[in-house]
Amino acid sequence: MAxxxxxxxxxxxxxxxxxxxxHGWNKVNGPGGIEGTTGWFQALGLEPAEVHARxxxxxxxxxxxxxxxxxxxxxxxxxxxxxxxxxxxxxHRGKGFFVFKGGWEYAGVVGGAAVALAALGHGxxxxxxxxxxxxxxxxxxxxxxxxxxxxAAALLAACYRPERKPDDTQTDQ
Numbered sequence: 001m002a003x004x005x006x007x008x009x010x011x012x013x014x015x016x017x018x019x020x021x022x023h024g025w026n027k028v029n030g031p032g033g034i035e036g037t038t039g040w041f042q043a044l045g046l047e048p049a050e051v052h053a054r055x056x057x058x059x060x061x062x063x064x065x066x067x068x069x070x071x072x073x074x075x076x077x078x079x080x081x082x083x084x085x086x087x088x089x090x091x092h093r094g095k096g097f098f099v100f101k102g103g104w105e106y107a108g109v110v111g112g113a114a115v116a117l118a119a120l121g122h123g124x125x126x127x128x129x130x131x132x133x134x135x136x137x138x139x140x141x142x143x144x145x146x147x148x149x150x151x152a153a154a155l156l157a158a159c160y161r162p163e164r165k166p167d168d169t170q171t172d173q
Contacts, residue, residue, distance in 0.1 A: 070126020081148025
């Protein structure tokens with residue numbers, strides 16, 4: 001990998017990794033704590049909400065730390081894709097593109113950047129670079145995208161139970 005690629009991977013890791021870690025930390029230690037996160041997940045329709053709140057926080061922190069250190073490519077990228085897919089489907093769905101209106105912009109950019117990082121590999125300035133040079137390419141990118149999306153789909157199929165709104169087209173007779 002050329003030094004430019006190594007630097008690009010380092011910059012992406014130094015951006016995505018800490019951001020994901022802090023998002024997870026905030027779910028546990030932010031203003032509402034894990035109780036507030038649990039209530040939010042309950043309102044989204046993720047059951048059991050407490051399990052999902054803890055799982056999301058732990059996954060964000062673990063994936064964030066792994067991306068920051070540059071270890072186990074493409075698994076932390078797959079975790080980021082999974083997290084963002086669930087977020088896009090539950091919290092951002094139907095709100096358009098722009099994140100300032102609640103849209104999926106943020107989730108899409110984070111997921112896309114994670115797949116790009118899996119394609120780049122973690123680079124020589126990483127634990128992966130010390131332990132097993134290389135590690136990027138189409139295969140890791142497809143694995144990150146596929147594993148993340150499939151995991152999110154399985155989680156949503158098993159645990160997503162949004163509140164159903166009454167259908168306005170039906171009349172009671």
